[in-house]
Amino acid sequence: MMRRRSLLAPVALALVGPPAARPARAQSSGHAPWPQRPIRVTIAFPPGGPTDLVARVLGEHMARTLGQPLVVENRPGANGNIGAEQVARAEPDGHSVLYNTSSIVLSTALYDKPGFALSDFAPVVLTASVPLVLAVNPALPAEDLAGFVALLRASPGRFAYGSSGNGNVTHLANFRILRAAGLQATHVPYRGSAPALTDAAGGQVQFVTDTLNSALPLIRDGRLRALAVTSPRRVPLLPEVPTLAEAGMPGLESGAWQGLLVPARTPAPVVARLNEAANLALADATVRERLAIQGAEILGGTPEAYGAWIREESARWGQVIAESGVKLD
Template sequence: MNRIWAILFGMLAFSALAQDANYPNKPIRLIVGYAPGGATDIVARSIAIKLQETLGQTVIVENRAGAGSNIASEFVARSAPDGYTLLLGTIANATNMTAYKNLGYDTMRDFIHITQTMTAPSVLALHPSVPAKNLREFVALAKQNPGKMAFSSSGSGGSPHLAGELLKLRGNIDLIHVPYKGAAPAMSDLLGGQVQMSFQTALSAIPHLKSGKLNVIAVASKKRMGVLPNVPTMAEAGMADFEVSSWNGLFAPAKTPAHIVNALYTATIKAINTQDIKDKMEAQGAEPVGSSPDEFKAFVKAEIDKWEQVIIKSGAKMD
């Protein structure tokens, strides 16, 4: 009897290995922690099409919005490590490590970091009523009016919120944070003058810059943006070491086999290096990245550490 069980277990193990070696042999789910139509969802659907072409299997984008993307992240972290359930994670997977207590997952422990897919630097936008032409003038104005100037964000804990908190720390100024339920209402009240400033994506800011409804005084990146060549970086404007970008990248559950991770990495790099994906990202004020798994893991750890300090030092409220 023991011999029969041994044979059966051996057959099952062989079958599992065979399926594993033939990866992928069924549809793949790419989980997004936000509603359809947003920036992360658009990137996910663009990449999914390219992954299908390379891997020869359907890649289904599945939106599981809520709790600052924690619902989606926890779902993938607890999924089978077989390469069929993936996460297009974002900066929230770094900030949420400090912003939320009792998370159901750990970004460093529970995932394999496959590659960073894109980065989109934030830009500092002012309402035209603010009499400041550059960053130094804005900081000086805020110091003259402590607690009287406000900035909008798409919600507590997101990169626009934390960029504002970082500006408060680095500039030693007192600004009021006004969180909204999404980027659209945050932009709407900035345009209406209900708040004086906001960190926005270039994609959302440029049309209003061209129409004169906003002034963009700096970009929060190491170098100037091609779509805003005349706008200085925060460092050029007088505030060194100030980099804030929305980013996303591909994650798989921990313990996913190395050859599956390699297959996904190779296919994703091929996808984001196609000209149409590059064009789509550039149109959104973003750039493809394509880092190695080790580089992406180190980047995410650095983001966690960076934003932990900002959240703690600023006392930023996440509710």
């Protein structure tokens, strides 16, 4: 996880002078001033979800820096493929941006024809990561991870877990946990986090590993019991809950990370200006407070660092998907 920490350093470099002192438009030889009109930000997931919430917080601040509104358009479907394909095919002039999640690297391994390739995009910035939390129905007689492992080991295949869908990070995180401990359980895919969490709280499935900001209300209400978080350190919103490593399962750190991409061949000065605006937003105290409430770990950095991150994550999750045997049409 040290590589994740190294992505934070460039945030400070973006803070040379206050936003008001920076030009509102990017311009280079042969290119018209930018932005010339509102910037469309496509979110490939439904409104009100964890990705949507973070993107809108950042978009509000970035709009002030760039001098044009960032208009959010939700295009959910096919694990994020519909929205991603729309931006991949858009004019590369900086007025079409994809607020993406880790699903973009999962899709290229899960689908034979996802509708896009990673090479169709230019990276802008890695914005944030939301840790996952392993949570069980309170009726399950498991007070901690050790008890959970013992329970499932004693009854192979008896228990079921929910996820946001086949091949989703919430599915694959569970797959890694079960495989690492040599456990068997039935996977029940849902169309999103909300129904999976609702059924876990209702006992239709016995456990989930979902994003912290999605699961937190049910955990606080006592409708789910948190056993471990997937982050490398404990999270401030659940300080009493250990990490997987602390609970005896090291090497399984993961999160639902997010970032900004634009169509390939978008002019470099436009990418640089978007990156600067995003890093300024991520460094803003109010933005950081609003994201912290949602359990998001604030990142940031350069386009080059984000490109390297995507390549590393694509290789890592591609291997996990190959081992899981999951394939989608």
